Amino acid sequence: MITFADVRAAAARIRGHVHRTPVLTCQTLDHELGARVFAKCENLQKVGAFKARGACNAVFGLEAAAAARGVLTHSSGNHGAALAYAARKRGVPCLVVMPDSAPAVKVAAVRGYGAEVVLCNAAERDAVSARLQRERGMTLVHPFEDPLVVAGQGTAALELLEEVPELDLVITPVGGGGLCAGTAVTVAALRPQAAVLAAEPQAVDDAARSLATGVRQPRVDGARSWGDGLMTGLGEPNFHLLRQHHVRVVTVGEDAIVAAATFFLQRMKIVVEPSGATVLAALRSIEPELAGRRIGMVLSGGNTDFAWLPQRH
Amino acid sequence: MITFADVRAAAARIRGHVHRTPVLTCQTLDHELGARVFAKCENLQKVGAFKARGACNAVFGLEAAAAARGVLTHSSGNHGAALAYAARKRGVPCLVVMPDSAPAVKVAAVRGYGAEVVLCNAAERDAVSARLQRERGMTLVHPFEDPLVVAGQGTAALELLEEVPELDLVITPVGGGGLCAGTAVTVAALRPQAAVLAAEPQAVDDAARSLATGVRQPRVDGARSWGDGLMTGLGEPNFHLLRQHHVRVVTVGEDAIVAAATFFLQRMKIVVEPSGATVLAALRSIEPELAGRRIGMVLSGGNTDFAWLPQRH
Numbered sequence: 001m002i003t004f005a006d007v008r009a010a011a012a013r014i015r016g017h018v019h020r021t022p023v024l025t026c027q028t029l030d031h032e033l034g035a036r037v038f039a040k041c042e043n044l045q046k047v048g049a050f051k052a053r054g055a056c057n058a059v060f061g062l063e064a065a066a067a068a069r070g071v072l073t074h075s076s077g078n079h080g081a082a083l084a085y086a087a088r089k090r091g092v093p094c095l096v097v098m099p100d101s102a103p104a105v106k107v108a109a110v111r112g113y114g115a116e117v118v119l120c121n122a123a124e125r126d127a128v129s130a131r132l133q134r135e136r137g138m139t140l141v142h143p144f145e146d147p148l149v150v151a152g153q154g155t156a157a158l159e160l161l162e163e164v165p166e167l168d169l170v171i172t173p174v175g176g177g178g179l180c181a182g183t184a185v186t187v188a189a190l191r192p193q194a195a196v197l198a199a200e201p202q203a204v205d206d207a208a209r210s211l212a213t214g215v216r217q218p219r220v221d222g223a224r225s226w227g228d229g230l231m232t233g234l235g236e237p238n239f240h241l242l243r244q245h246h247v248r249v250v251t252v253g254e255d256a257i258v259a260a261a262t263f264f265l266q267r268m269k270i271v272v273e274p275s276g277a278t279v280l281a282a283l284r285s286i287e288p289e290l291a292g293r294r295i296g297m298v299l300s301g302g303n304t305d306f307a308w309l310p311q312r313h
Numbered sequence: 314m315i316t317f318a319d320v321r322a323a324a325a326r327i328r329g330h331v332h333r334t335p336v337l338t339c340q341t342l343d344h345e346l347g348a349r350v351f352a353k354c355e356n357l358q359k360v361g362a363f364k365a366r367g368a369c370n371a372v373f374g375l376e377a378a379a380a381a382r383g384v385l386t387h388s389s390g391n392h393g394a395a396l397a398y399a400a401r402k403r404g405v406p407c408l409v410v411m412p413d414s415a416p417a418v419k420v421a422a423v424r425g426y427g428a429e430v431v432l433c434n435a436a437e438r439d440a441v442s443a444r445l446q447r448e449r450g451m452t453l454v455h456p457f458e459d460p461l462v463v464a465g466q467g468t469a470a471l472e473l474l475e476e477v478p479e480l481d482l483v484i485t486p487v488g489g490g491g492l493c494a495g496t497a498v499t500v501a502a503l504r505p506q507a508a509v510l511a512a513e514p515q516a517v518d519d520a521a522r523s524l525a526t527g528v529r530q531p532r533v534d535g536a537r538s539w540g541d542g543l544m545t546g547l548g549e550p551n552f553h554l555l556r557q558h559h560v561r562v563v564t565v566g567e568d569a570i571v572a573a574a575t576f577f578l579q580r581m582k583i584v585v586e587p588s589g590a591t592v593l594a595a596l597r598s599i600e601p602e603l604a605g606r607r608i609g610m611v612l613s614g615g616n617t618d619f620a621w622l623p624q625r626h
Contacts, residue, residue, distance in 0.1 A: 022335035024357060043582045044337060269356045269615030271582040302582030306622070 001237050004189035006151035007182060011158055014056040017089050018046050021156070023163050026268050033283060035290040038167070040160040043272050043302030047113070049229075050156050050179055050300050051082035051143075057152030058141045059086035067092045072138040074129045076102045077229055078301055079143035084115030095138060097129045105305075144176030145235040154182025160296050161190045168293040171279045173300050174198035174207045174249060175230035177238025183298065184245035198242070198249045199282035201225040201257065207234040208249040211242060226257050226308045229275035229301065256281035258308050264299070265309070274308055276300040314550050317502035319464035320495060324471055327369040330402050331359050334469070336476050339581050346596060348603040351480070353473040356585050356615030360426070362542075363469050363492055363613050364395035364456075370465030371454045372399035380405045385451040387442045389415045390542055391614055392456035397428030408451060410442045418618075457489030458548040467495025473609050474503045481606040484592045486613050487511035487520045487562060488543035490551025496611065497558035511555070511562045512595035514538040514570065520547040521562040524555060539570050539621045542588035542614065569594035571621050577612070578622070587621055589613040 024039045042050035059071055070093030073083050080096040087094030094115040098107060099122035110117055120128045133140050141149065156179070157170060170187050174180045180198045187196050200207050203225040206217040219233025234242070242249075261277035264270050279297040283290065334354045342350050355363035372384055383406030386396050393409040400407030407428040411420060412435035423430055433441045446453050454462065469492070470483060483500050487493045493511045500509050513520050516538040519530040532546025547555070574590035577583050592610040596603065 019338075022337075024335075025332075027359075046340070048582055265584055265619075269361055269584040271578055271584065306578075309619075 001241060002147050002151045002154070002182070002185055004185055006147065007154035007158055007186050010053070010057040010148070010151040011155045013060050014053055014152060014155065017056045017060065017086070018052045019044065020159055021045050023160060024268065024270070028267055033287055033290050033295075035293045035295050037283070037295045037297060038160065038164045039268070040156055040296060040298045041270065042156055043270060043276060043299045047078060047081045047085050048301055048303040049078040049082065050153055050298070051078040052085060053155050054146070054149035054152035054178060055079065055082035055086040055141065056089065058146055058148040059083070059090050059092065061148045062139060066139050069137040069139070070094060071141050072129065072133055072136070073097070073141045073143060074125045075143050076106060078303055080110045080115070081113055083141055084110050084113035088114040093138070095132060095136070097125055097132065099125065144178035144232070145237055147237070150178045150182045150238065152182070153179040154186040156298055157183040157186040157296070158190070160298070161186065164294070164296060165191065166294060167191055167194050167296045169195045169197060170296040170298070171197040171199060171282060172298040173227070173230055173275050173278045174200050174234065175275065176232045177207065177234045177242060179298065179300060180247060181238040181241040184241055184247050188245050196245055196247045197282065198247050199278035200249050200251050201227040201230055201278060202251040202253050204231055205251045207242070208251050210234055210239055211247065211249055214243070226254055226261075226274035227278055229273065230278065250282035250286060252278050252281035252285060256284065260284070261308060262310070270299070271302040271304065272299050273301045273304040276302070314554055315460050315464045315467070315495070315498055317498055319460065320467035320471055320499050323366070323370040323461070323464040324468045326373050327366055327465060327468065330369045330373065330399070331365045332357065333472055334358050336473060337581065337583070341580055346600055346603050346608075348606045348608050350596070350608045350610060351473065351477045352581070353469055353609060353611045354583065355469055356583060356589060356612045360391060360394045360398050361614055361616040362391040362395065363466055363611070364391040365398060366468050367459070367462030367465035367491060368392065368395035368399040368454065369402065371459055371461040372396070372403050372405065374461045375452060379452050382450040382452070383407060384454050385442060385446055385449070386410070386454045386456060387438045388456050389419060391616055393423045393428070394426055396454055397423050397426035401427040406451070408445060408449070410438055410445065412438065457491035457545070458550055460550070463491045463495045463551065465495070466492040467499040469611050470496040470499040470609070471503070473611070474499065477607070477609060478504065479607060480504055480507050480609045482508045482510060483609040483611070484510040484512060484595060485611040486540070486543055486588050486591045487513050487547065488588070489545045490520065490547045490555060492611065492613060493560060494551040494554040497554055497560050501558050509558055509560045510595065511560050512591035513562050513564050514540040514543055514591060515564040515566050517544055518564045520555070521564050523547055523552055524560065524562055527556070539567055539574075539587035540591055542586065543591065563595035563599060565591050565594035565598060569597065573597070574621060575623070583612070584615040584617065585612050586614045586617040589615070
């Protein structure tokens with residue numbers, strides 16, 4: 001499990017390869033919540049998501065010989081694009097195993113960053129990845145359990161706390177838990193009196209139930225949520241980090257997620273994907289607790305097809 | 314006509330009342346244009362547009378006695394909301410004359426900032442404004458001809474050049490010309506070797522024809538453009554400032570405007586209203602000239618109802 005020293009090392013390693021994203025404020029939001037809110041805009045990050053941080057830390061953290069053999073992952077989302085981006089930055093091969101059900105636009109995006117894509121049946125994903133890893137000697141970079149990835153994700157909160165040190169509360173979305181775990185480690189080191197919250201769609205509430213029961217619950221299968229980046233189950237090391245740092249999970253409904261994403265678009269003029277908008281939905285649901293607090297929220301990404309946007313007539 | 318000293322004074326006056334907006338970069342855009350582009354995000358400004366700068370400078374530039382009587386303007390767009398915002402910040406009355414054809418949502422926005430709204434027939438706008446100004450002793454703040462407004466708008470380019478000094482070219486949209494004139498004055502003072510460009514919809518190309526002929530051309534009436542913030546004619550003092558500083562106007566078609574606004578949304582994850590997106594459309598149309606150049610573009614605002622967004626099916 002990672003420590004804050006790993007986050008510090010990640011920050012030094014990825015500097016120049018990722019954006020130092022802006023922190024935005026919005027008076028309308030502050031009035032609504034009776035609090036001061038600072039939005040760390042990872043939607044404005046390279047590849048449109050915080051995933052660029054972890055992927056760059058993993059790729060640039062490899063020894064030269066291993067790096068030369070390349071990196072591999074399985075992902076249908078932002079991590080695949082992020083790893084492809086990082087590999088191209090270092091000039092090493094990258095292979096992304098994607099389900100053959102993945103939208104063509106996502107496959108094209110990963111290829112656009114210069115990676116090789118192997119399509120397979122979703123059920124065969126692990127077997128195909130393992131075989132390719134064996135055959136090519138590539139390093140597997142897990143989307144949210146790789147320690148270098150988790151440490152890299154923690155650098156967003158590091159920058160946020162450098163810019164706004166006196167926060168009372170920091171909230172991130174939770175899916176596999178890499179962002180939330182990296183954030184919890186960082187906040188515990190730099191601002192131990194601040195609470196760390198995690199926002200999770202009710203439809204896939206395994207993290208909430210895992211922390212409530214103290215036993216990691218399996219991924220919810222077959223659910224539907226606009227938070228497509230949060231459908232995965234909470235990773236084992238992240239579960240332990242979230243428990244250790246007393247992270248509180250707040251679950252949110254689909255209508256609240258859409259309303260939050262719409263608020264970002266209409267009022268803050270930024271594109272936040274529904275997975276990222278869960279943090280605002282969560283804050284709204286606990287608004288009575290927030291009076292006078294200083295809140296950091298990590299907006300995880302901005303990659304969306306706008307299918308959630310209320311249709312115009 | 315304003316000088317750079319007025320812009321400097323404006324910057325000091327409005328500090329704390331407006332955002333210092335972020336400057337974003339995008340590798341995809343740099344690759345496409347073969348240049349380095351720096352986007353000054355006035356879409357992330359208070360009230361969603363650079364207009365907050367000029368309005369704050371005008372309101373905070375008033376003597377106490379005049380300020381106490383309040384400010385007045387006629388506007389169906391961002392300037393009305395911006396003046397209302399500035400007046401509330403100073404705690405003085407604000408009255409906005411709006412055409413009775415204005416969308417209810419815009420009227421509500423201005424009222425939401427605490428201003429009184431008077432609706433009238435668009436043809437009677439000037440007469441109604443003059444009468445109210447007389448009756449109430451309010452100060453009229455013209456949307457783009459007031460010198461304090463023009464100087465305030467110049468502070469966006471001032472911040473941009475503070476952050477990225479070595480620009481070869483700066484581009485803004487042009488409608489009434491306040492933003493472009495303020496930018497031209499600032500660039501001439503801080504970076505005289507840089508060219509200043511203005512982007513204008515072909516449908517309302519009076520600025521282009523004014524500068525081409527050396528005679529200010531009347532506003533184009535009855536035209537239609539997605540660039541609803543740019544439908545007004547070029548103001549007299551701004552015309553002279555644009556001529557004096559050799560500003561070059563690049564006109565752009567409607568499809569190019571929509572494509573540019575869509576690019577901002579999908580690739581840069583920010584909401585840029587079509588008027589603001591004209592700058593990217595203009596750069597694309599002169600791409601062969603841009604190789605290796607460092608370009609600042611001022612994204613003027615983010616207030617839009619997304620009617621231009623290609624419909625989903």
